[in-house]
Amino acid sequence: MDRRKMLGLAGAGAIGAAxxxxxxxxxxxxxxxxxxxxxxxxAIPFYGEHQAGIVTPAxxxxxxxxxxxxxxxxxxxxxxxxxxxxxxxRMTSGRDAGSxxxxxxAQEAAPDDTGEAIGLPPSGxxxxxxxxxxxxxxxxxxDRFGIADRRPAALADLPRFAKDALKPEISGGDIxxxxxxxxxQVAVHAVRNLARIGFGVVSVRWTQLGFGRTSSTSRGQVTxxxxxxxxxGTANLKAEDTQLLKEQLWVQPGDxxxxxxxxxxxxxxxxxxxxxxxxxxxxxxxxxxxxxxxGEGAPHGGKAEFDLPRFDAKGADGEPLIAADxxxxxxxxDANDGARLLRRGYNFVDGSDGLGRLDAxxxxxxxxxxxxxxxxxxxxxxxxxxxxxxxxxxVSSGLFACPPGxxxxxxxxxxxxxx
Amino acid sequence: MDRRKMLGLAGAGAIGAAxxxxxxxxxxxxxxxxxxxxxxxxAIPFYGEHQAGIVTPAxxxxxxxxxxxxxxxxxxxxxxxxxxxxxxxRMTSGRDAGSxxxxxxAQEAAPDDTGEAIGLPPSGxxxxxxxxxxxxxxxxxxDRFGIADRRPAALADLPRFAKDALKPEISGGDIxxxxxxxxxQVAVHAVRNLARIGFGVVSVRWTQLGFGRTSSTSRGQVTxxxxxxxxxGTANLKAEDTQLLKEQLWVQPGDxxxxxxxxxxxxxxxxxxxxxxxxxxxxxxxxxxxxxxxGEGAPHGGKAEFDLPRFDAKGADGEPLIAADxxxxxxxxDANDGARLLRRGYNFVDGSDGLGRLDAxxxxxxxxxxxxxxxxxxxxxxxxxxxxxxxxxxVSSGLFACPPGxxxxxxxxxxxxxx
Numbered sequence: 079m080d081r082r083k084m085l086g087l088a089g090a091g092a093i094g095a096a097x098x099x100x101x102x103x104x105x106x107x108x109x110x111x112x113x114x115x116x117x118x119x120x121a122i123p124f125y126g127e128h129q130a131g132i133v134t135p136a137x138x139x140x141x142x143x144x145x146x147x148x149x150x151x152x153x154x155x156x157x158x159x160x161x162x163x164x165x166x167x168r169m170t171s172g173r174d175a176g177s178x179x180x181x182x183x184a185q186e187a188a189p190d191d192t193g194e195a196i197g198l199p200p201s202g203x204x205x206x207x208x209x210x211x212x213x214x215x216x217x218x219x220x221d222r223f224g225i226a227d228r229r230p231a232a233l234a235d236l237p238r239f240a241k242d243a244l245k246p247e248i249s250g251g252d253i254x255x256x257x258x259x260x261x262x263q264v265a266v267h268a269v270r271n272l273a274r275i276g277f278g279v280v281s282v283r284w285t286q287l288g289f290g291r292t293s294s295t296s297r298g299q300v301t302x303x304x305x306x307x308x309x310x311g312t313a314n315l316k317a318e319d320t321q322l323l324k325e326q327l328w329v330q331p332g333d334x335x336x337x338x339x340x341x342x343x344x345x346x347x348x349x350x351x352x353x354x355x356x357x358x359x360x361x362x363x364x365x366x367x368x369x370x371x372x373g374e375g376a377p378h379g380g381k382a383e384f385d386l387p388r389f390d391a392k393g394a395d396g397e398p399l400i401a402a403d404x405x406x407x408x409x410x411x412d413a414n415d416g417a418r419l420l421r422r423g424y425n426f427v428d429g430s431d432g433l434g435r436l437d438a439x440x441x442x443x444x445x446x447x448x449x450x451x452x453x454x455x456x457x458x459x460x461x462x463x464x465x466x467x468x469x470x471x472x473v474s475s476g477l478f479a480c481p482p483g484x485x486x487x488x489x490x491x492x493x494x495x496x497x
Numbered sequence: 498m499d500r501r502k503m504l505g506l507a508g509a510g511a512i513g514a515a516x517x518x519x520x521x522x523x524x525x526x527x528x529x530x531x532x533x534x535x536x537x538x539x540a541i542p543f544y545g546e547h548q549a550g551i552v553t554p555a556x557x558x559x560x561x562x563x564x565x566x567x568x569x570x571x572x573x574x575x576x577x578x579x580x581x582x583x584x585x586x587r588m589t590s591g592r593d594a595g596s597x598x599x600x601x602x603a604q605e606a607a608p609d610d611t612g613e614a615i616g617l618p619p620s621g622x623x624x625x626x627x628x629x630x631x632x633x634x635x636x637x638x639x640d641r642f643g644i645a646d647r648r649p650a651a652l653a654d655l656p657r658f659a660k661d662a663l664k665p666e667i668s669g670g671d672i673x674x675x676x677x678x679x680x681x682q683v684a685v686h687a688v689r690n691l692a693r694i695g696f697g698v699v700s701v702r703w704t705q706l707g708f709g710r711t712s713s714t715s716r717g718q719v720t721x722x723x724x725x726x727x728x729x730g731t732a733n734l735k736a737e738d739t740q741l742l743k744e745q746l747w748v749q750p751g752d753x754x755x756x757x758x759x760x761x762x763x764x765x766x767x768x769x770x771x772x773x774x775x776x777x778x779x780x781x782x783x784x785x786x787x788x789x790x791x792g793e794g795a796p797h798g799g800k801a802e803f804d805l806p807r808f809d810a811k812g813a814d815g816e817p818l819i820a821a822d823x824x825x826x827x828x829x830x831d832a833n834d835g836a837r838l839l840r841r842g843y844n845f846v847d848g849s850d851g852l853g854r855l856d857a858x859x860x861x862x863x864x865x866x867x868x869x870x871x872x873x874x875x876x877x878x879x880x881x882x883x884x885x886x887x888x889x890x891x892v893s894s895g896l897f898a899c900p901p902g903x904x905x906x907x908x909x910x911x912x913x914x915x916x
Contacts, residue, residue: 139708141846146853180726181792185781192776193726193791194709194844197719247851262681263709263722266846270724270855274776281853287706287846289558290613290682300616303682305689307599307612357611357693362604372612373600425613427560427685427706428847432666434565434700436689 118260119199124170126483131204133317135296137258140288140424141265144251145280152223158279163490172200175271195267203259208478213252230335232448239461248284248474288424309375315420326418337494340482342445345453348474351439356469369404417452419444537679538618543589545902550623552736554715556677559707559843560684563670564699571642577698582909591619594690614686622678627897632671649754651867658880667703667893707843728794734839745837756913759901761864764872767893770858788823836871838863
């Protein structure tokens, strides 16, 4: 029984019809707008070769959580991973987190579900798990669960980058779960119930809410804007790039750590934007720093957003049209041995900073086959040379190994890792 | 030129059509779902007898900001209020914050708009301003702007309530602006641009993001759920209650402070929910504390959500079906000399609290004709007797006088106050 049927609101057909109603929101050019995604109410399959929430067309809302594992008992952790997998399969299909739902249990017991998503459709919810370096060996060097030798080489601790201003309390974590959905209440409900199920085994280390997904992950999506006001993710890896995804996104057989084959590595960076400073910068300087126009998002010297940047093009003054230190140049695969990332970041506003400014920016999320050859060299270059650094601060960092998808109902998150 | 036309994406007709596409999302029973409101892309008129954003059917996202005024010069403040009014009229209709938009200005100048809403429809944005007690006289007793004698008696400082755990840095403020919209990017864009325009005159004191509006303000809306998993706002004052709105919501001629006639007073309370504790409470106890069933939201002894609570009904054991200290009883108009509120609160999650728990709850917003006869007595009773207090903490508080609406293009926020 799904959340709606339970309350007698609708049968499956009617839910489909309601979802289709929401889905009518394609824009004039046929591409879907971030806040009006096609089929925003529908469910995204949980089972598959890869985890959902990676190449899935980026939903509009994020609730990301990093947990510390607070038990040393492997059996307790495995039990939780099995319970989590079951709850994730249920919630992503629009059901309560457990079989005793929010309102159908005994009066004497706490329900298996907290109830705030009653009546809401699945809303494109995906739940994507990742395992951090400290799950394999704690910061103190302890191999709590006997898996230190299964740590993939690609899950190497990130180096310290120039200008990093990381806060340890909102960085790292033993396990992450990325919840994405078209309705924040559904994403929040999912994380809250996973935390509830994990009581006594895991503890919430940090969480991040996001909105207005930047970085389309599908050619069917309009490129959204970050809080600098620029389109973000025009040149992102996309679901349709089948061959590139093999090369750049999914761990392949022989990459080492066979349990990760079909998985991917995710890097998260909370990037505070000094938006008050940016907002007083001239349009021309903003566009020079990014290397694209603000309105259309075209690379300088081009006309349209998806025109390829011509890095050798020069203006009448003999200067390159795209500056030597423009963000689009420094981050481009041409400057990074072809390295690409599948980004699915979100804008955030976390209130104010106590100094009269909004605490706002980009929660950067990037999936890749091997951070040592992708995120690390790209970010090393950006941290040293990007003029954008005057307007941003990296305040948190995370790195997690996201295993392949769950293919059978008796499988669970992490089984191959711990087998 | 609106944000879409500027980019040549669509003419007005096409925008209407796109908005209508979004609007298709009525539920099976004909009521609109919070996340799928009718006409979610459309504009809400800025001009009118009352400010929009009060009885306007509650949009699904909130960005609330409280500013400190950092100038002592009345002329600077009035100039800002005039600029703000103009920008608010533009943004609520889907245009850039200023005439020199994000991308149509000179290369040498910072734009009048920050750009992150380019291409987004108006999204039901409303901007509602209020003036706090400290605008009339600072905490140090200074009458900076010569308006101390215009402070309405109804804008009396709230008393300290039992169990208050208020943090001063996220309480109070000289001016508040409530931005509500169906797209958080649009609400965030509005507040960010108002803060930008106010540079040097005001400083952001605190802000709050919210989602999943609780408390419908119109009979056409489904009652949404708070993070306790219960429907919230079933008995709310609603836009259709014309006579009650006169009695309970809008300041009437002769109430004192004539500049407030047609306005309303807003109280905000950030209510942290101890959701981990709540989630381990039995369903029966949760329902007893609230006084309603969790699934349907019916008062005990009733069958349906909108059945009137029968406070005198007793069970077979002779005990009242609705407990003496149930939330629905203590907060009901019958227990409070008929006092009612127009609530339009939002759920929030602000990350984690550093103790392994989600920092989540309800950002309570309530409009009323006179807090001394409405919010204050109700909250006094709740703070003393409500069992729900074991699961909540009031951590911030705000009180603001929201003037009537802007009726002419040459009028501006606060003109009557300062006249």
